[in-house]
Amino acid sequence: MNIIITGASSGIGFELAKRFAEMGNHNILALSRNASKLKDLKSACIRKNVEAHLHPIPFDLSAKEPFEDTLIPIIKQYVQNIDIVINNAGHLVNAPFHNLSSIEIATMIDVNFTGPAKLIKALMPILNAKAHVVNISSMGGFQGSVKFPGLSVYSATKAAIACLTECLAEEYKDIDISFNCLALGSVQTEMLAKAFPNYKAPVMPNEMANFIANFALNGSKYFNGQVIPVSLSTP
Numbered sequence: 001m002n003i004i005i006t007g008a009s010s011g012i013g014f015e016l017a018k019r020f021a022e023m024g025n026h027n028i029l030a031l032s033r034n035a036s037k038l039k040d041l042k043s044a045c046i047r048k049n050v051e052a053h054l055h056p057i058p059f060d061l062s063a064k065e066p067f068e069d070t071l072i073p074i075i076k077q078y079v080q081n082i083d084i085v086i087n088n089a090g091h092l093v094n095a096p097f098h099n100l101s102s103i104e105i106a107t108m109i110d111v112n113f114t115g116p117a118k119l120i121k122a123l124m125p126i127l128n129a130k131a132h133v134v135n136i137s138s139m140g141g142f143q144g145s146v147k148f149p150g151l152s153v154y155s156a157t158k159a160a161i162a163c164l165t166e167c168l169a170e171e172y173k174d175i176d177i178s179f180n181c182l183a184l185g186s187v188q189t190e191m192l193a194k195a196f197p198n199y200k201a202p203v204m205p206n207e208m209a210n211f212i213a214n215f216a217l218n219g220s221k222y223f224n225g226q227v228i229p230v231s232l233s234t235p
């Protein structure tokens, strides 16, 4: 399988890339801004499986240029088509709504919503039949869930990517591409420490990564256009 994972330099995305690497001969395209952390990821994947094919792609999802011009040519250096897209990158600023700067708001919207939307759009021409797009949202953006002060815009961007998932599944239901969204509960990562300092999550990044990898590979047989809560705890 040819698999794109965004936000692969840390947390859940880092563990996801390692999980796919140890599974076998997938081509894994690992995106984030930090080239040095992606290099570390490549070494970690090779330690798991000497035959792992992991291609680091340093890329800023908040870049303004069309991804068709900037990112797709890089992707095509490695693969000509894609089977799985995991929009995992995320940006969170924990601050009272009235204190958020315009740049902080714009960056959360860019990384959590606009970037994934632009990525899906740019990839559409090279998505294989039966491709599965998995968007990573949060319980904070799940309708009716408990809400927390300081996470208003972050949660709203996560609700937006969930809604986009439902819309794309409907719009493309006749061309055999599936779109699903996982609304994650708390996982012990750097982002969680920003959102809930001192809170200890019940789930580790490798555990959530195992779930997401299995879902990305098998979930489209049973789900399309679904926003699925993946949480036993609050937060």
Ligand SMILES: NC(=O)c1ccc[n+]([C@@H]2O[C@H](COP(=O)([O-])OP(=O)(O)OC[C@H]3O[C@@H](n4cnc5c(N)ncnc54)[C@H](OP(=O)(O)O)[C@@H]3O)[C@@H](O)[C@H]2O)c1
Binding pocket: 006, 007, 008, 009, 010, 011, 012, 013, 031, 032, 033, 034, 037, 059, 060, 061, 062, 087, 088, 089, 090, 091, 111, 136, 137, 138, 139, 183, 184, 185, 186, 187, 188, 189, 190, 191, 192, 201
């Ligand atoms: N951890 C939780 O409790 C939790 C709960 C619910 C949902 N989630 C969601 O799960 C996903 C993964 O979160 P995590 O906890 O693993 O977070 P993390 O450890 O903070 O990782 C975030 C990733 O996003 C990448 N990223 C941020 N800005 C980017 C940009 N402009 N361009 C490209 N990549 C960018 C970062 O890479 P660079 O800095 O190298 O660019 C990093 O790899 C996120 O979508 C998050 O919202 C997490």
